[in-house]
Amino acid sequence: xxxxxxxxxxxxxxxxxxxxxxxxxxxxxxxxxxxxxxxxxxxxxxxxxxxxxxxxxxxxxxxxxxxxxxxxxxxxxxxxxxxxxxxxxxxxxxxxxxxxxxxxxxxxxxxxxxxxxxxxxxxxxxxxxxxxxxxxxxxxxxxxxxxxxxxxxxxxxxxxxxxxxxxxxxxxxxxxxxxxxxxxxxxxxxxxxxxxxxxxxxxxxxxxxxxxxxxxxxxxxxxxxxxxxxxxxxxxxxxxxxxxxxxxxxxxxxxxxxxxxxxxxxxxxxxxxxxxxxxxxxxxxxxxxxxxxxxxxxxxxxxxxxxxxxxxxxxxxxxxxxxxxxxxxxxxxxxxxxxxxxxxxxxxxxxxxxxxxxxx
Ligand code: PMP
Numbered sequence: 001x002x003x004x005x006x007x008x009x010x011x012x013x014x015x016x017x018x019x020x021x022x023x024x025x026x027x028x029x030x031x032x033x034x035x036x037x038x039x040x041x042x043x044x045x046x047x048x049x050x051x052x053x054x055x056x057x058x059x060x061x062x063x064x065x066x067x068x069x070x071x072x073x074x075x076x077x078x079x080x081x082x083x084x085x086x087x088x089x090x091x092x093x094x095x096x097x098x099x100x101x102x103x104x105x106x107x108x109x110x111x112x113x114x115x116x117x118x119x120x121x122x123x124x125x126x127x128x129x130x131x132x133x134x135x136x137x138x139x140x141x142x143x144x145x146x147x148x149x150x151x152x153x154x155x156x157x158x159x160x161x162x163x164x165x166x167x168x169x170x171x172x173x174x175x176x177x178x179x180x181x182x183x184x185x186x187x188x189x190x191x192x193x194x195x196x197x198x199x200x201x202x203x204x205x206x207x208x209x210x211x212x213x214x215x216x217x218x219x220x221x222x223x224x225x226x227x228x229x230x231x232x233x234x235x236x237x238x239x240x241x242x243x244x245x246x247x248x249x250x251x252x253x254x255x256x257x258x259x260x261x262x263x264x265x266x267x268x269x270x271x272x273x274x275x276x277x278x279x280x281x282x283x284x285x286x287x288x289x290x291x292x293x294x295x296x297x298x299x300x301x302x303x304x305x306x307x308x309x310x311x312x313x314x315x316x317x318x319x320x321x322x323x324x325x326x327x328x329x330x331x332x333x334x335x336x337x338x339x340x341x342x343x344x345x346x347x348x349x350x351x352x353x354x355x356x357x358x359x360x
Contacts, residue, residue: 005344007334008322009152009297010175010196015339018248036244041237049244050233056250060259063184063207070206070225071233071243076102076174076193079204080109083146083170083189086216086225088114092143095119095167099147100127100154101328106146106172119145127154128289133162144168144188150176152196153326155299155333156292161186168212176296177205178253179338180263188212194242196296197337199249202242253338262338269336269345270295276352283356287331301331308332311355318351 006013029036032045039045054069063069072078083106088094094114096107098121110116119138120131138145145164150157152175161169161183168188177192184190189208195201208225216224227235253262274293277284277300287299302308311332312324325331336345 002319005320005347006322006340007320007336007344007348009326009333009335010193010337011201012196012322012335012337013339013341013344014199014245015249015252016341018245018252018339021248022245037241041234041240046240047234049240049247050238053243053247053250054233056247056254057205057207060178060250060253061182061184061207066210067184068208068210068213068229070208070228071238072204072206072228073202073239075201075204076172076191077105077109079172079191079206080106081113082223082225083144083191084110084113084116085219085223086214087168087170087189087212088143090114092141093117093139095138095142095145097121097131097133097145097147098123099130099156100151101326102151102153102172102174103146103148106148110146117142122156125289127151128156128287128292130156130158130292136162136164138164138167142167144170146170146172148172150174150294150296152297152335153299153329153333154287155294155297156288157294157296159291168209175335175337176294178250178259178262179266179296181259194246196335197339199246200242202239203246205246249339265342266295266336266338269340269342270298272342272345272349273298273334273336273352276349276356280352280356280360283360284352296335296337298334298336299325299329299331300333305330307359310359314355315351320348320351323348 026035057069084094094110094116096116096118098118107116120133122129122131145167149171169186170189171187173190174192175196178197189212191206194203213225213229215226221227277286285301315323323332323334325333
């Protein structure tokens with residue numbers, strides 16, 4: 001069996017052990033003579049998957065009392081709308097930090113629904129930095145502050161989080177959730193599409209502080225957090241298989257030492273590649289300013305687009321997948337989420353060194 005060196009940005013690599021276990025359990029889950037996809041979401045078996053997966057989130061993230069873990073659909077993009085729908089009331093303003101592509105998408109959606117203020121932006125740095133939020137003043141009318149903990153396209157990451165006092169801090173953690181330890185108590189709400197660090201696409205995780213779950217009866221039922229919280233994420237048919245896969249990924253994280261171990265390994269993996277960039281004498285140029293570099297999405301450029309195209313082609317021929325930068329910004333990107341093996345990063349390091357020898 002040959003597994004590709006998978007650096008896809010999302011959907012992205014899954015741990016081989018998880019895929020193999022899913023394969024083993026596919027046609028006969030736990031001796032029931034069927035797959036988990038073929039039974040009711042109200043069955044004992046699925047209820048156990050639902051409960052256990054929530055529990056694994058609580059354990060890995062050390063989620064304090066007073067928070068709910070919800071499994072929703074519609075991707076992180078749906079949360080761009082659900083957050084303001086549920087939390088941005090008339091007379092209040094939503095504060096957003098603009099750090100690039102995904103932050104902009106989130107705030108554009110909120111603008112459709114209410115009053116939005118961009119309170120900080122790294123636009124003047126071409127989105128290569130995270131703005132300093134240490135002296136941020138938020139007015140009393142601020143419904144929440146929204147940040148994007150890791151910009152998947154730009155390759156920048158928050159290394160610390162702002163203190164927002166009584167204003168709920170809300171974070172889109174789609175591309176770095178469970179990649180490092182986190183103090184959940186600092187946040188009012190965290191959301192993440194699963195298809196990078198958690199599992200396959202189809203499920204979005206929302207971790208929400210209970211006081212932010214309002215009845216919101218003016219909203220369609222499916223768009224209220226209260227609906228899903230009141231029904232233990234079983235109001236309607238959930239994406240059973242995605243949640244089952246996520247369960248296996250969380251077990252894999254636990255077995256592999258939890259979030260501290262993930263962080264250490266992710267730093268080591270990313271260092272392999274950033275070291276090549278920094279030691280290349282300008283042949284490779286990192287996009288992000290070093291102090292904001294993401295260990296999840298490593299973005300870099302080369303002297304010209306011709307050379308970048310060459311890099312993509314030769315890397316593909318050598319068994320690497322997903323190294324082309326996002327179509328909106330070009331360049332190159334290696335996504336090195338939790339499940340990307342150290343060996344894949346070592347292979348990429350060697351490929352980059354060899355490529356420079358051939359073309360430098
Ligand atoms: N936020 C971030 C940071 C992302 O990386 C992505 C997906 N690449 C999204 C939001 C959108 O996620 P989805 O496709 O699940 O709607």
